[in-house]
Amino acid sequence: MTADVVVAGGGLIGLSTAWRAAQRGLSVTVVDDAAGSGASAAAAGMLAPVTEAGYAEEPLLRLGLASLQRWPGFAADVERASGLPVGLRTAGTLVVGFDDDDVRELDALHAFQRELGLAAERLTPRATRAREPSLTPRVRGGLFVAGDHSVDGRALHAALLVAARAAGVAVVPARVAALLVDGGRAAGVGLAGGGEVPAGAVVLALGAHSAGLPGVPPLPVRPVKGQILRLAGAAGLLEGTVRALVRGRHVYLVPYAGDRLVVGATTEDRGFDATVTAGAVHELLHDAIEVVPGVSELELAETLARWRPGTADNAPLLGPSGLPGLVLATGHHRNGVLLTPVTAEVVTEFLVTGELPALAAPFTADRSAPDPMRSRS
Numbered sequence: 001m002t003a004d005v006v007v008a009g010g011g012l013i014g015l016s017t018a019w020r021a022a023q024r025g026l027s028v029t030v031v032d033d034a035a036g037s038g039a040s041a042a043a044a045g046m047l048a049p050v051t052e053a054g055y056a057e058e059p060l061l062r063l064g065l066a067s068l069q070r071w072p073g074f075a076a077d078v079e080r081a082s083g084l085p086v087g088l089r090t091a092g093t094l095v096v097g098f099d100d101d102d103v104r105e106l107d108a109l110h111a112f113q114r115e116l117g118l119a120a121e122r123l124t125p126r127a128t129r130a131r132e133p134s135l136t137p138r139v140r141g142g143l144f145v146a147g148d149h150s151v152d153g154r155a156l157h158a159a160l161l162v163a164a165r166a167a168g169v170a171v172v173p174a175r176v177a178a179l180l181v182d183g184g185r186a187a188g189v190g191l192a193g194g195g196e197v198p199a200g201a202v203v204l205a206l207g208a209h210s211a212g213l214p215g216v217p218p219l220p221v222r223p224v225k226g227q228i229l230r231l232a233g234a235a236g237l238l239e240g241t242v243r244a245l246v247r248g249r250h251v252y253l254v255p256y257a258g259d260r261l262v263v264g265a266t267t268e269d270r271g272f273d274a275t276v277t278a279g280a281v282h283e284l285l286h287d288a289i290e291v292v293p294g295v296s297e298l299e300l301a302e303t304l305a306r307w308r309p310g311t312a313d314n315a316p317l318l319g320p321s322g323l324p325g326l327v328l329a330t331g332h333h334r335n336g337v338l339l340t341p342v343t344a345e346v347v348t349e350f351l352v353t354g355e356l357p358a359l360a361a362p363f364t365a366d367r368s369a370p371d372p373m374r375s376r377s
């Protein structure tokens with residue numbers, strides 16, 4: 001039988017889109033040989049458009065804010081449909097700085113946020129530590145963003161899998177090896193080891209692997225390596241996310257699921273290199289312990305490296321691709337978890353009606369390339 005839609009990739013973006021499309025009455029198959037083991041497994045789960053905002057990235061910021069607004073309803077829907085918790089944490093995000101240069105960067109970030117009308121509160125060192133008492137007394141100042149939250153990405157993936165299956169989504173555990181093209185339009189996917197999944201439309205949600213799939217037209221998506229650490233024994237250590245500037249270096253600490261803490265992340269252009277390096281683990285732990293000395297007592301439970309799907313302007317590729325029948329849901333770079341609800345919504349709308357909502361119009365693949373002098377990662 002030919003499905004209405006086949007989704008290539010069963011990470012957070014692919015699964016949530018499949019689920020929403022099935023809820024709108026489409027027959028949907030997801031193909032992935034290891035669903036949720038890519039960037040979704042590494043993601044810290046920050047829902048942080050304000051503290052992740054980059055200069056000259058206002059359209060991405062607007063999309064992030066729109067998605068953030070959808071998060072409480074989305075999380076409640078997934079939890080209702082699956083019966084599983086997704087670990088939405090709404091304690092806000094604190095950005096802290098260590099030396100004079102870090103504090104100057106905090107001030108510049110605060111000025112940028114105010115210019116854009118974003119809610120952020122500049123804090124004295126004392127007020128910063130009052131928010132998170134486990135911070136080192138050497139912290140020189142902070143910026144509190146009450147609206148930037150987090151979610152447990154792995155719990156979310158497990159819940160989405162249950163919700164999607166309950167809505168009728170079929171999940172095929174095979175590797176997508178090629179896009180099938182017939183009569184000038186996408187017609188399904190070919191599987192590694194043989195076999196095909198024919199469909200009326202194909203959603204490309206393979207993250208960093210989206211560009212290399214045979215049959216897919218050239219796409220500006222590249223792997224951006226991130227190394228990340230997971231620690232255990234952190235119950236009560238932090239209330240919410242802490243992002244720190246440690247003498248010019250960035251580190252973040254995100255508490256989740258009882259006693260767990262994520263510390264991340266490197267940002268490296270090294271292709272699909274999966275090595276966890278001693279240097280990266282050392283640097284991340286060193287900076288995390290500088291910020292929250294209690295981290296030195298925790299168990300280092302897991303280290304891993306995965307690849308963000310990077311684009312030239314750090315924004316996703318959504319909707320039409322230039323090849324009829326091939327629909328893009330990729331290129332989410334640092335914001336895959338944050339942008340999950342809005343991506344599922346706009347891509348599903350496009351699949352059902354053929355119209356891409358206005359909110360997503362700046363993110364089609366045919367947008368002009370950014371001026372490199374104005375962009376910053």
Ligand code: GLY
Binds near residue numbers: 265308
């Ligand atoms: N959003 C955090 C990261 O990409 O490391």
